[in-house]
Amino acid sequence: MTSQETILSYISERQERLTQIAQEIWDRPQVALQETFASALLARELEEAGFELEWGVGQMPTAFVASWGEGSPIIGFLGEYDALPGLSQRVSVEIDPIEEGGPGHGCGHNLFGTACAASVMALKAAMERENLKGTIRFYGCPAEETLVGKTYMARAGAFDDLDAALSWHPGDANIALNGSSLAMNSFRVNFYGTASHAGGAPELGRSALDGVMLMDVGVNYLREHVMQEARIHSVVTSGGQAPNVVPAYAQVWYFVRAPHREQVDEIYARVLDIAKGAALMSGTSHEIDFVTGCYDVLPNDTLADLLLEKMQAVDDMRFTDEERAFAKALQATFPEGSVGRAFEEMKKSTPIDLTDRDLHDPLWERVLPHSATPPLGGGSTEVGDVSWITPTGQLSTCCWPLGTPGHSWQTVASSGSSIGTKGMLFAAKGMALAGLDLLTKPELLARARAEFSEAKKGKEYVTPLPEHTLPR
Numbered sequence: 199m200t201s202q203e204t205i206l207s208y209i210s211e212r213q214e215r216l217t218q219i220a221q222e223i224w225d226r227p228q229v230a231l232q233e234t235f236a237s238a239l240l241a242r243e244l245e246e247a248g249f250e251l252e253w254g255v256g257q258m259p260t261a262f263v264a265s266w267g268e269g270s271p272i273i274g275f276l277g278e279y280d281a282l283p284g285l286s287q288r289v290s291v292e293i294d295p296i297e298e299g300g301p302g303h304g305c306g307h308n309l310f311g312t313a314c315a316a317s318v319m320a321l322k323a324a325m326e327r328e329n330l331k332g333t334i335r336f337y338g339c340p341a342e343e344t345l346v347g348k349t350y351m352a353r354a355g356a357f358d359d360l361d362a363a364l365s366w367h368p369g370d371a372n373i374a375l376n377g378s379s380l381a382m383n384s385f386r387v388n389f390y391g392t393a394s395h396a397g398g399a400p401e402l403g404r405s406a407l408d409g410v411m412l413m414d415v416g417v418n419y420l421r422e423h424v425m426q427e428a429r430i431h432s433v434v435t436s437g438g439q440a441p442n443v444v445p446a447y448a449q450v451w452y453f454v455r456a457p458h459r460e461q462v463d464e465i466y467a468r469v470l471d472i473a474k475g476a477a478l479m480s481g482t483s484h485e486i487d488f489v490t491g492c493y494d495v496l497p498n499d500t501l502a503d504l505l506l507e508k509m510q511a512v513d514d515m516r517f518t519d520e521e522r523a524f525a526k527a528l529q530a531t532f533p534e535g536s537v538g539r540a541f542e543e544m545k546k547s548t549p550i551d552l553t554d555r556d557l558h559d560p561l562w563e564r565v566l567p568h569s570a571t572p573p574l575g576g577g578s579t580e581v582g583d584v585s586w587i588t589p590t591g592q593l594s595t596c597c598w599p600l601g602t603p604g605h606s607w608q609t610v611a612s613s614g615s616s617i618g619t620k621g622m623l624f625a626a627k628g629m630a631l632a633g634l635d636l637l638t639k640p641e642l643l644a645r646a647r648a649e650f651s652e653a654k655k656g657k658e659y660v661t662p663l664p665e666h667t668l669p670r
């Protein structure tokens with residue numbers, strides 16, 4: 199049996215157990231930094247398979263690293279397992295929460311962590327059989343949804359000695375990801391004023407809410423004078439409690455995003471000036487509470503091409519008529535235009551001609567080659583931080599019907615179904631085979647690393663986190 203065959207049969211033989219793990223995590227969704235169940239389950243599985251555990255990485259109790267092997271190269275697999283608040287949902291084609299207002303796996307991270315764990319365990323089986331040298335690691339990364347996990351793990355140096363990292367994300371097509379995402383800062387601004395009777399003694403009061411509102415006005419004027427691709431969004435998290443009390447306290451929470459880290463830094467500095475101005479105008483004081491920040495993803499074509507090649511080699515994803523019918527029914531509940539929009543996006547992501555038949559197929563089984571210049575997404579991920587520390591490759595597989603809105607009840611439903619687990623097993627195989635090549639073909643790894651060094655253009659990763667911030 200070749201190493202490739204060892205890997206593929208390892209995953210195939212354990213598909214029931216792997217499906218069960220993903221299902222158990224789906225059944226027990228836990229939001230960012232509270233993933234005690236998922237992290238313990240995956241860690242136990244890896245420990246039983248012979249991996250050594252290190253807990254509490256980056257000062258987060260639900261973060262861990264599971265390692266096996268010796269010496270170099272060191273290849274890391276980034277697994278996530280946090281859920282989203284308010285998305286509790288059964289595997290159903292109509293809204294049907296299991297727990298009203300409870301959390302749900304609206305980003306498929308129940309599949310995400312499990313696939314990466316499957317990859318390293320399969321890889322270990324092949325390494326043992328062939329006596330292969332090197333170290334493989336599963337990174338149990340909590341709190342991706344709040345963009346906290348990997349940023350804090352990165353600050354703790356958890357990825358520093360990696361030769362390369364591999365990861366994936368559930369999606370609606372089988373494709374290697376070679377695009378980028380936006381760098382981001384997340385921060386809250388607290389305004390402190392003076393309370394007074396809003397009718398009886400308004401002249402004695404200084405409204406913290408005025409600070410928030412003036413800041414909002416300032417930021418809206420700023421929008422005209424930042425780059426087109428920047429994104430600035432906010433919510434007022436506290437604005438006082440009654441109109442007849444001048445609010446002594448108010449808070450606004452901002453995300454500032456842009457294609458590159460230094461662009462975020464530049465816009466962020468201007469937003470801080472606006473906060474100062476707003477405080478001055480309203481006669482209040484203010485304080486910045488930095489929550490987290492992350493980098494844009496630095497793509498690595500060598501790794502994207504490798505992942506594509508491995509997915510093409512596996513190419514065993516097949517859905518049943520029943521799964522197709524479920525997917526079609528789910529699609530019928532999407533906001534109007536979702537499927538068409540996803541189809542148009544996919545056309546930009548792959549050079550092959552997609553036809554009307556593809557548009558009407560709810561589940562895309564085939565492997566799509568990626569375009570040389572993919573579109574830039576509007577979201578952010580702290581995989582970006584890892585990608586500036588070590589060459590990082592990502593793939594995506596069909597776990598959801600085409601056009602499934604992100605972070606929706608429909609995503610939860612599909613991630614809890616056999617559609618999701620088929621996508622998960624496919625991803626596990628592709629990543630494990632890619633990992634095997636990185637361990638056994640030094641020239642390939644050298645190429646990925648040379649591309650990485652060049653793409654950084656002399657910039658080195660510096661944590662976006664201020665020194666004393668803690669993960670939360």
Ligand SMILES: [Zn+2]
Pocket residue numbers: 305306307342367
């Ligand atoms: Zn996600």
